[in-house]
Amino acid sequence: MRVDLFDFDLPTENIALRPARPRDSARLLVARGAEPFDDSIVSELPQLLEPGDVLVFNDTRVIPAQLEGKRGNAAIGATLHKRIDLRRWQAYIRNAKRLSTGDRIDFPAEVQATAEHRHDDGSWTLAFAGDEPVEVLLERAGNMPLPPYIARKRGTDEQDREDYQTMFAAEDGAVAAPTAALHFTPDLIAALDERGVGRETLTLHVGAGTFLPVKAEDTDDHAMHSEWGRIEPDVARRLNEARARGGRIIAVGTTSLRLLESAARPDGTIEAFAGDTDIFITPGYAFRAVDGLMTNFHLPKSTLMMLVSALVGRDRIMAAYAHAIAQDYRFYSYGDSSLLLP
Known part of the structure; x- marks a missing residue:
């Protein structure tokens, strides 16, 4: 159809x-x-x-699954999509052309992740550093993943939580x-x-x-x-x-x-x-x-x-x-x- x-x-x-x-x-x-x-x-x-x-x-x-970070000087946006295991999530990446396997992405609040694997649909597996549950890291560093047609017009704020x-x-x-x-x-x-x-x-x-x-x-x-x-x-x-x-x-x-x-x-x-x-x-x-x-x-x-x-x-x-x-x-x-x- x-x-x-x-x-x-x-x-x-x-x-x-x-x-x-x-x-x-x-x-x-x-x-x-x-x-x-x-x-x-x-x-x-x-x-x-x-x-x-x-x-x-x-x-x-x-969960506040929208993250804004850096790979060196390159701005990288990540929207977590699906949990793989306790430390790894599949994510859609903005500015993915600046990312290679093994690169470290630095997010706010000392949250870090490694770009582990690129999937056929363009998404990436991100492996998060440390021992804290990823959900705890997201509460510190993430934003609510509002739909693009809202986020582009006004961004996100605390009320959205x-x-x-x-x-x-x-x-x-x-x-x-x-x-x-x-x-x-x-x-x-x-x-x-x-x-x-x-x-x-x-x-x-x-x-x-x-x-x-x-x-x-x-x-x-x-x-x-x-x-x-x-x-x-x-x-x-x-x-x-x-x-x-x-x-x-x-x-x-x-x-x-x-x-x-x-x-x-x-x-x-x-x-x-x-x-x-x-x-x-x-x-x-x-x-x-x-x-x-x-x-x-x-x-x-x-x-x-x-x-x-x-x-x-x-x-x-x-x-x-x-x-x-x-x-x-x-x-x-x-x-x-x-x-x-x-």
Whole structure:
């Protein structure tokens, strides 16, 4: 399928640079089947769901994985992507042409790493010096890895350490937030509990590959990045039981959806899961595990734009995005959200 089929024009003023406050005051575009679109707000989500439905959240925690350093006099930027072991991480490198195997990179706060190996996709394995956990080093020397379309416009600051983290964040390892869950607050969770809407968590450590553009002209030629995820056996069991009782499984964010679909059998039963997934969902995919999705608005020609098109249809998504732009919705990671119910 041609990648340009998922393109659209977005005015720059529709790109959100800060989240809504309070978080659940963000707008929510509701798309149910072929019905007209509804304009709602996130705090009204309990009224949009039914008792017995289950929301599935990603409990990954974003680490300050963006590092700015020097190799001699050369400026080197590193965005950690995926843990290899206790001391080594795969990273995307800015100014990589100034880097060779064995070079030492000096980061702030006396953090050092050696460029150990260059991968076929241009990323590098960085081996960090010392005995402290790499996550501790990052807390000293790193910045929150905001998406490029935000970082280029205003940089990052201390507020982002709170803003770019969901209330469910518990498991260190992500270098991008599962942004649909940024909209949730304790008050909203209490209202969902009162409504009888269940919730479960899984873990998918979102990698920096989520920001990479699709360079291929056809989806068949795109190599999807892999990410590590886990679904505990008890979570899988409860989700299967909820669905057997007639409840809908609503993924909060494309990360939750991708892991649920990776763990699903052909009959829709969700199994426990622990490992890497590089699932690439495009139109024509037969969904097995999920009945709906809450998700923010995605970049043109991105793999996530293809995913939501697969869920509700490309024409329906293009119409929804045109509606959102006409109604001045705020887009992308810090922007508004949508509830897609096929």
